Amino acid sequence: MTNLLNGPQTLGRGRAFWSAAAAVLVVALVYPLFVDSYDVGSTAYFLCWVFMALGLCLMWGYNGMMSFGQTFFFGVGGYAYGVIEINLGVANGGAMASLVAALAVTAVAAALLGYFMIYGRIGGMFFGIVTFAVTLALAFFLNQTAGPEWHIGTARLNGFNGMQGMDPLALPWFGGDIDLEGTAFYYFVLVLLIVVYLLLRLLVNSRFGNVLVAIREDPLRAELLGYDVRRYSLVTFVIGSVLGGLSGALYCSWGQFISPSSVGLPAAAMPVVWVAFSGRSDVTATLIGTLLLIAGFQALTIYSEQWALILMGVLLAGTVLIAPDGLIVSLANVVARRRARGGAALKPSLQER
Secondary structure: OHHHHOOOOOOOOOHHHHHHHHHHHHHHHHHHHOOOHHHHHHHHHHHHHHHHHHHHHHHHHHOOOOOOOHHHHHHHHHHHHHHHHHHHOOHHHHHHHHHHHHHHHHHHHHHHHHHHHHOOOOOOHHHHHHHHHHHHHHHHHHHOOOOOOOEEOOEEOOHHHOEEOOOOOEEOOOOOOEEOOOHHHHHHHHHHHHHHHHHHHHHHOOHHHHHHHHHHHOHHHHHHOOOOHHHHHHHHHHHHHHHHHHHHHHHHHHHOEEOHHHOOHHHHHHHHHHHHHHOOOOHHHHHHHHHHHHHHHHHHHOOOHHHHHHHHHHHHHHHHHHOOOOHHHHHHHHHHHHHHHHHHHHHHHHHHO
16 A cells, blocks of 8 residues: 555655655644634635545546536535435434435436546547536526526525525534534545545556556557556546535535536636646645645635636646646656756765765
8 A cells, every 4th residue: 555655646755755744734733723713714615625626637637538527516516415415404414414415416427427428439628628518507507596496305596696504514423413614624624635635646556547547648559458448437537526526515515505606617617727737647736736726816816806817817828838747746847857866966976985
C-alpha cells in the first residue's frame, strides 16, 4: 500500500511530502479552535466543492474524458439528498441514509449517461458538448419547476427560488443522533476529503490507474493490448460523477438549500477552470489548486462577482498559454528539475574529494 501511495502517477512522494502533509493536517484540525464559527462554516463550504474537482481530475486528467457534467451530477446529488431527506426525515439515521441514497442515484444517472456516450463512441470535444448540453438541460428544467405541482412527496422543487426545508446531516450514535453542523460538519467533511484523496492516490497508482493513463495516451493501443477501454472509461466516469454528486449533497446539507443556479452556465465552467489551473494530471495538484482558487474566488466575490468571473477566465486562458500542464504541476516540475541539476552538480565535487 505504501508503494501505491507513493506511486509515479501522483506528485508528492517521500518523507518530506508526508511530513508537510501531516503538518497541514494538524493545522486543519486545530483551525476551529482559533477562529469564529462563521469562518469554520465558510471553510467547510470550500471543502465541499473540492470533491467534484477531484472527480473531474480523475476523468479528464487520467482518462482523457473532458466533461462539463460535474455540475449536472452536483445538481443530481444535491436535489436527490434534499428530496429523500425531506421525505425520510433526519431521525434514526435518516439524513445519513439520504446521503448514501443520493450517491446511489448519482451513480445510476452517471452509469446511464456514461453508457450511452462511451459505448456510443462519443469522444473528444463531443464528449464535452454532450455533458454540457445535459447540464444546461437540467438547469432549464429545474428553473421551471416553481409551481406547487412540482413536488416529490412532501418535497417541493420550487423552481428558480430553490428547494429548501431539508435537515443537515446527522451521524447515528448511541443515545441519539449527532448533528453535523458548524465545527462538527467541518471535521466530517475534512475527514471525508482525506479519505477520498488517499483512496484516489491508491487508485491512480494501481494497475487500474496505469490502464487509465494508457487509455489517455493511446486508446487504440490499449485496446489492442487486450484492455476493455470502454469498461474502464465507464467505471472512471461513474466514480468521478459520484464525487460530483457528493459535493452537491454536502452543499445541500451545509446550507439546507439548493437552487438551479448551482447547475447553470457559470457553475458548469468552474470545475474545468479549477482543474486546468491546478494541473489536471495530478490529484494532489488539483486538491491544492482548487482550494486556493475557491478561497480567492470567494474573497473577490465579496467585492464584485463579475470581476471574480472575469479573473477566472483570465486564469484559465493564461494557464493554457503559459503553463498548459497546470500551474501547480508546472511549479512542481520546475522544482524537480532544479533539484536534479543540483544533484548532478554535486556529484563531480564529491568525486574530486
